[in-house]
Amino acid sequence: MTAPGITLSGRGLLGGQTLFGPLTLALPAGRWTCLLGPSGAGKSSLLRLIAGLDTAVRLEGGVSFSDGAGPQGRIAYMAQTDLLCPWLDVLGNVALGPRLRGTRPDMARARALISAVGLEGREDARPGALSGGQRQRVALARTLMEDCPVVLLDEPFSALDARTRAGMQDLAARLLAGRTVLLVTHEPGEALRLAHRLLMLGDGALTEMPLPDAPPPRAPDAPDTLTAQGSLFRALLGTSGSAGAPA
Numbered sequence: 001m002t003a004p005g006i007t008l009s010g011r012g013l014l015g016g017q018t019l020f021g022p023l024t025l026a027l028p029a030g031r032w033t034c035l036l037g038p039s040g041a042g043k044s045s046l047l048r049l050i051a052g053l054d055t056a057v058r059l060e061g062g063v064s065f066s067d068g069a070g071p072q073g074r075i076a077y078m079a080q081t082d083l084l085c086p087w088l089d090v091l092g093n094v095a096l097g098p099r100l101r102g103t104r105p106d107m108a109r110a111r112a113l114i115s116a117v118g119l120e121g122r123e124d125a126r127p128g129a130l131s132g133g134q135r136q137r138v139a140l141a142r143t144l145m146e147d148c149p150v151v152l153l154d155e156p157f158s159a160l161d162a163r164t165r166a167g168m169q170d171l172a173a174r175l176l177a178g179r180t181v182l183l184v185t186h187e188p189g190e191a192l193r194l195a196h197r198l199l200m201l202g203d204g205a206l207t208e209m210p211l212p213d214a215p216p217p218r219a220p221d222a223p224d225t226l227t228a229q230g231s232l233f234r235a236l237l238g239t240s241g242s243a244g245a246p247a
């Protein structure tokens with residue numbers, strides 16, 4: 001499986017007003033790009049625009065893939081909300097993608113992923129019987145099950161406690177190595193652990209942020225990571241949600 005690079009360029013319009021841009025968001029092939037920025041800046045909209053999904057933000061511009069092919073069938077997208085089917089159990093939810101495409105799911109792989117996200121023994125549980133963090137891990141397992149070369153993750157670890165979050169970050173880094181990943185997060189520490197490229201969307205523009213020298217996944221408590229976290233936090237305090245908004 002070869003993961004393509006992806007470039008989105010243009011201006012994002014919301015109700016006729018510029019929300020962001022003109023800008024260029026380039027996702028290097030086979031690498032993790034992490035995107036931080038204030039609420040309402042347009043991060044989720046960028047993700048959905050790349051996935052070719054409906055969004056309230058209209059892109060005056062375009063999205064291109066380095067191999068010339070489109071997004072069809074090769075993007076796994078994990079939304080901010082878990083989007084689990086309440087009438088299916090955990091196993092059914094994780095195996096849903098192949099079923100919807102009319103192919104036979106690899107149930108051994110689905111079970112292995114459920115175990116990898118720490119939910120072994122809960123295969124028969126319905127989403128309504130799970131905590132928010134457990135549901136989020138089912139959604140993560142479902143995304144990993146897709147085995148796509150491009151993976152778009154919208155705050156995939158936001159409902160997890162610190163220890164589980166670190167474990168899921170490591171799992172995702174391992175299983176998605178070599179894929180083109182865009183991760184939207186509000187956590188500077190998370191972005192600094194996982195990014196090959198770190199961007200901040202604020203005041204309608206993208207800014208490239210420096211990263212520690214060590215390759216990801218970086219230790220959360222490494223001195224370089226902690227120092228970078230402080231700088232990033234200060235940068236985030238100085239940005240606002242949309243183009244033209246007061247900083």
Ligand SMILES: Nc1ncnc2c1ncn2[C@@H]1O[C@H](COP(=O)(O)OP(=O)(O)OP(=O)(O)O)[C@@H](O)[C@H]1O
Binds near residue numbers: 014
């Ligand atoms: N369905 C919708 N209808 C109208 N406006 C919308 C809709 N979805 C998003 N917006 C608006 O588009 C803008 C960008 O939203 P988006 O969700 O992309 O921001 P975000 O940076 O991901 O925010 P957050 O960090 O809070 O998730 C916001 O001003 C939001 O109010």
